[in-house]
Amino acid sequence: MWNGTYSAKAMYGKFVAGVLITLAGIVVAILVPPFGWIAAVVVIPLVWALLLLTLLFRRLGVEYRLTTQRFLHKRGLLRRVSDQILLVDVDDVTYEQGPIERLLNVGTITIHSNDPSDPKLRLAPVNDVQRIADLIDNARREERRKRAIYMASA
Numbered sequence: 001m002w003n004g005t006y007s008a009k010a011m012y013g014k015f016v017a018g019v020l021i022t023l024a025g026i027v028v029a030i031l032v033p034p035f036g037w038i039a040a041v042v043v044i045p046l047v048w049a050l051l052l053l054t055l056l057f058r059r060l061g062v063e064y065r066l067t068t069q070r071f072l073h074k075r076g077l078l079r080r081v082s083d084q085i086l087l088v089d090v091d092d093v094t095y096e097q098g099p100i101e102r103l104l105n106v107g108t109i110t111i112h113s114n115d116p117s118d119p120k121l122r123l124a125p126v127n128d129v130q131r132i133a134d135l136i137d138n139a140r141r142e143e144r145r146k147r148a149i150y151m152a153s154a
Contacts, residue, residue, distance in 0.1 A: 010125035087143040
């Protein structure tokens, strides 16, 4: 039904900070030669390398998949942890967004469930958060409806 991962849009604020640090480094390099240039040549690539590695780690280290019966989530790069929550065990699905997240249409989804391993699973910021939260909630309702009919006929 849906596959997702960490949204790169959630890091836009950090990328704006990276641009500001880059501009400040260039200004310092111009105003304080030659030490400013040395600092700028070291700091600016380091800042961007950290930002890109963080994005790469988050994008590759988190994976979500929604099926008609389960919500599967995997996390980690070197040590991969995979878990699943049966949709019939999901009690509630909520999402939250800050003002900038609303503009970018990203947010954090929280799945409240009876699952002992993840009773309150928070999904890293995902794109189209309201649609995905509704998709999970509707799949939960449909699975509960099917199970109730199946259990009533047994």
